[in-house]
Amino acid sequence: MTTAADLPDIDPAIAPSGAGCVECDAAGGWWVHLRRCAACGHVGCCDSSPSHHATKHHEASGHPVITSFEPGEDWFYDYRTDDMANGVDLAPPTSHPLDQPVPGPAGRVPSDWQAQLG
Ligand SMILES: [Zn+2]
Numbered sequence: 789m790t791t792a793a794d795l796p797d798i799d800p801a802i803a804p805s806g807a808g809c810v811e812c813d814a815a816g817g818w819w820v821h822l823r824r825c826a827a828c829g830h831v832g833c834c835d836s837s838p839s840h841h842a843t844k845h846h847e848a849s850g851h852p853v854i855t856s857f858e859p860g861e862d863w864f865y866d867y868r869t870d871d872m873a874n875g876v877d878l879a880p881p882t883s884h885p886l887d888q889p890v891p892g893p894a895g896r897v898p899s900d901w902q903a904q905l906g
């Protein structure tokens with residue numbers, strides 16, 4: 789039986805799941821910033837986004853470490869310690885495409901998105 793404790797915190801061989809949040813892309817949603825699960829490659833939206841899918845993925849999977857999926861950012865975060873964590877070089881790409889806007893994706897961000905985030 790596999791438990792959360794058996795899962796690797798970070799698997800550098802696994803590529804990210806895609807260019808956008810998995811759940812938002814499935815539901816037609818939008819996000820502010822993207823986070824990548826360092827254990828399985830799941831790309832989810834940040835806690836400033838409407839749906840918080842990166843944190844929901846952590847809660848559902850037990851995967852403890854995320855890294856930024858934003859261009860130019862290379863930090864890692866560990867939910868267990870609520871602190872920044874040491875990372876490793878992960879399989880590319882390490883961010884969403886540079887031409888993908890923030891917030892994103894193009895065409896799905898409401899014009900009053902700042903008001904919606906309240
Ligand atoms: Zn999302």
Ligand SMILES: [Zn+2]
Nearest residue numbers: 825828830851
């Ligand atoms: Zn994961």
